[in-house]
Structures are given as structure tokens and as C-alpha cells.
Amino acid sequence: MSNKQTVSRYGVWEISINVKTEEIAKNPFDTRFKGVFKKDNRTQTAHGFYDGAGVFKLRFMPDAEGEWIYRTYSEIPSLDGLSGSFICSAPKPGNHGVARVSGKHFVYDDGAPLYPMGTTCYAWIHQPETLRRQTIESLKNSAFKKIRMCVFPKHYDFNKNEPELFAFEGNLADGFDYSKPNPVFYSHLETCIAQLHEIGIEADLILFHAYDHWGFSQMDRECNHRYLKYLTARLSCFPNIWWSLANEYDLLRHLTEQDWESFAKIIQEGDYAGHLMSIHNCFGFYNHSKPWITHCSIQRQDVYKTTEYTNEWIDEYQKPATLDEIGYEGDIHWGWGNLTAEELMRRSWEAFVRGGYPGHGETYLSSDDVLWWSKGGVLKGDSPARYEFLMKICEEAGGIDYLPERSPWDIAVGGIEGKVYIAYLGFSRPRNRSFHSDHPYLGRSNLPEGKYKVEIIDTWNMTITDCGIMAREDLHVELPARQYMAVRLTVI
């Protein structure tokens, strides 16, 4: 065998072809160009894209080791009929492939678990480089496994700075040509996504949102579709992409269900890797029963009761849930952005014991208008350290489910039946609590017979206190009469 091209599993195979100007159609972004990739009996189709300056590219992320062969198809002769093969080798360390749904939880392609507790920096890619580097550094030092971020920049409170690059040709002063994606911007976006992948963070990429003054939220159907095809062609090769059709889809009032369904279809057709896909609400949910929606991406539905509904949502849709907007730690004027770290963590723990994956955000007023939730930068709050602690508890347990049969009326208990039970006490702050079956009401949480390792988890002070081994009949803990405690009962 010759010295064949090698690509690591979940890595990117790419070819780049210069096309003469006269061959290119009026709008090169409308060029039909695709590659069909084959290994054994499996075939996958990736779409190529115009990268500007006469260059077309075709990318592919192989998901199986061994030899792949390919052939291209295009209306442009010099893009058509290219063929060859490459070897897919073992993945690079830390590359677990694409995140998938597994029951009501998530798992990577290679079977590694993924607990996608995330954070939000909507417009971090639209900030200057120094700030972006800071953001990546902050994320690297955090426990977050997912970030919500927008393709388009954001025009909103504390977000009035103009980005350097836009997703389309043009500028605010002269206007944009929404039919012409800007390859330089996409190359920048890809660098950002790759940086996130390197530090193990999923890019929950928001494709549309309403906080706009550039017109990106008001494009016509043709431009929207071209945009999505282009995006999918370029980005499907990134293992850590999640497609979030929208942030607050229902604020884009001119878009109909038909529009959103067509968007989902375009992405599904373009994305051979089948990345996770969802759509996030402001008011009511989009119908999360739709088969293309892989998981619930949720903004809380009520100012006061938020993640306490997590288990109901998971039950209703029979899909895992990321709680992508449950209020942020901060002190701005908006009610969603001035929670204490204690309240954000209370909501996050409620989400966790109810089987969901909570999402962080931070909105502290800053004289430089750099608020983490939108621009990234430095994390200033008290919740990130508590998320790290929560992640540790989650990793020790594995993804847990809400256990209604183990939950008394006043405490949510999550766990894995027969293995571990985590009772979260939230704002309750008793001096003691029993988990045995003697009490007629506590007995509702009747646990399986056996012996348990009993621990008190102080979710705020981030301590775990060993209370020893107890039989089911003796389960009783003395507590410090402070809020934000949990009791972990591990079957031994």
C-alpha cells in the first residue's frame, strides 16, 4: 500500500480546490458540490462549500477506523468526479466524538459519559482577541462542558459594541448581502469551536436569535436556507457542535413552524454526523416531541418555580434536558440576571436531582460592560466553583434520574435505583432528617433493604461529611440546620 493520507477518528478530512472564476456560478455559495464517503457498507454524504477567493472545500469527519473511499459530485466540472481514499486512525486523546442521546442522558460516540452542565457566553466570538483568549482560559479552568453561543452578534443591553467580522458580506453602514456568507467570519468561528473542542467543551451553537440590528434575524427564506446549508457544510465536521436552532425562537415572531421545520430538515440533510439539535424558547416550548429535537433545551417557564419542573419536562418528552436558562448569578436590573450564587446553585441542584443538566450564566455589572453571559472574559461569581463541586458529585454518581417513588413530598430525590440516592434539601434547613420507613410520610421514600454509606453534602460550602454505614431501618442524619444540604445514600 502507498503512503495513504491518514485522518484520526472524529478528526477532519479536508480537500481544497481552486476553481477558475469563469467556472463559478453567479453566486458561488449556491454551487452544488458534495462528497460521498464510503466505508464497508456505510455511505455518508458531506456537502462542500465555497471558501472565497476561488477556493472550494469539502470536509468530512470519519466516525470509524479503517479505509474510507470518496467521490465528489458537482455541477462545476473541476469539483466533480474527484475521488480517492484515506485511512481513519484511532482518535486523538480526548476526542470522544459526537455527543449523543442515551435514554434521558448524554454519551459520547466512544461511550465516554457526558454531563453537559454548561454556561452561556452568547457573543464571545464577537469580542476582541484578548477577551476571547481570556474566555477560553476561564472555560478551561471551569467544570463547564457546554457553552451556548451565537453565530450572529448580539445587540442588547450591555452589548452595543460592533464585532469585527460578520457572517455575511457587508457592514452595518453599507448594508449586508445576506446571500453571501463571509468565509473569513466562518474561519474565525471554526477556530473558536476548535478551541472549545480542545478543552472538552461542547459548542451549543445558536443559529438564530432576535437581539439584532444587522438584519440577520429578518432575512428571507432563501437566505435563511442558504445560510443553514453553508453552516452545516462547514461545521458538521466538528465533533463538539450542537445545533440550537434558536435562542428564544418565539421572539422571532415572523418565523412560522413551517420555517423552523424547514430549517431542521436542511440541517439534518447537511449534517451526516447527526449532531444534537434543539430549539430554545422564551415563552412556551417549541413542540419538543418533534423527532428532530434530540433533547429539551429549556428556558424556565416561571419567575419563581424554575428547575423544579425538570423531571416533568423529561417525563413529558422522554428526552434528556439541558436547562439552558434558569436565571444568572449577577446584579443587573433584569430579573433573570440578578440572582445570588446561592439561588442559582439551588436551581442547579434541583435540576440535577431531577435528572437534568443545569446551565450557568453570570451577569455582574462591570464598568467595561464585559458581562460573562454575553462577552465572556473572567468569571467573577461564586457559582462556578460550586458547579465544579456539583460536577464531581455527578461524575461520581453518573447521570441520575429523578426518583418519584423515593421522593417524599418535601424533598426531591434523584439517583440510580439500587445504587445511589441523592436527596437535595434546597431551602429546607432541618436539624435532622430520617430516611427510614417508620414515619408514615417519610416512608414514601422507602428505600431498598440493605446497608448504605451515608454522607451529608454541603452543596454551598462544598464539603462531604461521612456519617458512616447505616441499615435502611436506621437511616437518620443530624444536619447543620443550614440551607443547601444534600444527603447521599450509597448502597454497599
Added chain:
Amino acid sequence: MSNKQTVSRYGVWEISINVKTEEIAKNPFDTRFKGVFKKDNRTQTAHGFYDGAGVFKLRFMPDAEGEWIYRTYSEIPSLDGLSGSFICSAPKPGNHGVARVSGKHFVYDDGAPLYPMGTTCYAWIHQPETLRRQTIESLKNSAFKKIRMCVFPKHYDFNKNEPELFAFEGNLADGFDYSKPNPVFYSHLETCIAQLHEIGIEADLILFHAYDHWGFSQMDRECNHRYLKYLTARLSCFPNIWWSLANEYDLLRHLTEQDWESFAKIIQEGDYAGHLMSIHNCFGFYNHSKPWITHCSIQRQDVYKTTEYTNEWIDEYQKPATLDEIGYEGDIHWGWGNLTAEELMRRSWEAFVRGGYPGHGETYLSSDDVLWWSKGGVLKGDSPARYEFLMKICEEAGGIDYLPERSPWDIAVGGIEGKVYIAYLGFSRPRNRSFHSDHPYLGRSNLPEGKYKVEIIDTWNMTITDCGIMAREDLHVELPARQYMAVRLTVI
């Protein structure tokens, strides 16, 4: 005119008649005996009652000044046909008469306002005298205007001590004769109610509850009816009585709607003074639309979202609401009894700005098992002082209503249209907040044009900070980025 008997308005007129044993029926408590009282064109009927040892009594609380005449009717000759007259004089200082409903609020007979923020000591009358004296002293020094208390003793966690007196003849060892009320107990109960009246506290008297091991919750219909007739005959003369048919009526599973309706009817027939009447739930509400229910007496419906529903309940039933169980400050194992004072006060303020009257309770573990919520004694928590502060704010404003048109999505605003607006920020802790109309969302709270006296109320630290006078267009306050703030805007 002769030197006629004089009774002060809302005071008690009483006659006492010795009846010979041979005249008394088999069960003297079944004796028919009533008095008809007449002033000008108004007639009221009060029922007499057997007070033991051959003595029958008839009581009447006159509600109008001037001359009243009366005549008695009875199947017992020596109780029949007694007649006479008395003069009703001005009320004694501090006696405002009976509490009434006025729209969605409360007012005394004499027009004095009543803001019935209350507390709960279910079984305080069943405790030893020293403790009872302590309870009265504590109440006297508090801002509470109402107390929830039971006729029957309570058998429950931290409440295992037997009372000295019971509402029926007999004792736990030998059994009770549920057909024979115990006048000695009632005399004791009356002393307690009179003590409360003296210190300006309404007795929200609970007639049935399920926390029982004496059989009082399981009496047959005849005994229940006799009990209620007796109770009404004795107690209707107390201005400060409220009838609470039950605490958690739905835990008395053997009683049907027909039973409760018959109870209400008996009380209405016996209570010429028309005291307030309601019925309190454990799970779902009793149908608060029933005409005999004067106000909503509410146990919160959800562990997490509690008084935030207050305005919805008031709207639904078009009646005022007392939030009679919203969780207690304490540290016991039960989820309803281990709130921080902060959380109880947050709930109480939410109730207040939403037009309701919150209720306090305290459940701190104590080596002597004296927990305020049940036995009374000494108030140990941090919430009573905050209730006093809340009462001051309430008295300054008058009873306020929730103002949906003035409430942005993230803040509840209550007030009196055109006079005063109180925005409660709860767990939100912004550095600043605008109340002017420039902002598209804050503008929802668009206030009437004019000038406002602006104050920041720190509901936890109990301070009021004057921010000066501002025009509607300039309403903006700098806040301390702490939880539990309110902003009061007074029209000038």
C-alpha cells in the same frame, strides 16, 4: 327611666338561670333555649346554652347603641318568656366590633382597618397556665393581628402532652361522651379568647382537625352538630372570633361536602353576629366560591411556589385571602417547618404586594418540645420583628392590591392606584432598577404621570431610605444589590 342594665357596644350581655334538675331534659345540652333581641326594627336571635350544674346561660353581643329589648323562648318553662331591656352604650376603647370583609380586604364593624397578618399556635390553650401567660405576653409584644388556634387539642410530632381540659366530658383513659360538652373547658376557652381580644388579636378558631387521638375528629354527625351549636351559642358574643371550619379539612376523609355544608349552616344559624368563616385545606381548596365562605384561608399548594399565587386566588374567588400556611421559620425535619426567616419573609412580602395577608409560624426544635406553632410560649425567630416592619408598611399604605398592569414580568407591584406603588424585588438583587416608561419591558409598569416620593425599603434590615422626589419619567433607583428590597413610590 330606671337605672337600666348597660352593656357596651360589642360587649357581652348575659343572663344566667338556675333550672331545677327535674326540669332538665335527659341531655341538657339538647335543650332548646333562645333569646330574641330587638332594637328599632332589627331583630337578632341568640341561642342559650347549658353551662353545667343546673345553670343555663344566654349571651348576646349588641352591635348598635341604644335600647334593646329581649324575650326568651324555651321548652323548659323556667327558661321561657323571660324578658327585659338593656341599654347599649358606646364601645369600650379598643373594641372595634366584628371583623368584616370589605371588597378584597378586611375592616372592623366600626370602620377601623384590620390587616390580619397572623400567626399560628394551634394548641396554645391546651398548655399549662405559665406557658399560656407567656404566649399572651409574646403576642402582645408582636404585630400579629390574628392567631390560628384549635378548640380540640393536637396529637402530633412535638405535641404528645395531654391537656388538662377537654371539650367533652370524660378522659382519654375512660373515654369521652361526645354528646356532653364540658362547660369548664369552654369557660377556659372563653378566657383565652377574651385575653386575645384584650390585646387586639382575632381568634381564628379551628373547629375540626385530624391530628387527634381522643376521637374528636371521628364523632358522628349528631355529636358534630351539637358541638357546633354549643360552640356558636357560647362564642358568637366574642367580637374577635373567626370560624375556621377545619385545619386541613381534606385530611378528615370521612367527612363529605354535605357534612361541611351542614356545619356551615349550623354556624350561620347560630351566629347572629355573622363572624367571618372559612375552611382551610391540606391539598386542594374547598370550593371557596360557596357564599358562606367569607374569605380564602389558604395553605400553599406547592412546595416551591407559594404566595406568588396569592393574586390569582383572590382574583378567582373575588374574596380576600389570609395565607394561613405558607411554611414556618424553624429547623424541624418537616419541609413546612424548616424555613429561614428570610424565606418566610420573602413569601410574606409576596403575599402582601399581591393583596393578601400572610401568616407566620415558628417551629424551632426545643429540648422542652415547646414549639411556638403549636404550644406558643416565646418567639425565638427573626421573622416576628420583620412582620412588625411589614405591618408598619401595610398600615402606612392601607390594604393594597396586586396591580398587574404596573407589574413588569419579573417584579410584583402592589398598591393603591394613583396613591402608592410598592414593588417587591424578592430574591432579585439588582444594583439598580428603573420604573420609568422608556424601556420596552419595564414600560409595562408604566405609572401615572406625576411626581413621586421614592423610597427603598430594605425588608430584611428594616430600613427605609428616602431617594427624594422624582418625576414619572425619571424613576430610577440605585439599589444595594442585596435580596429582599422593595421600592415604594408614593404619588405626591
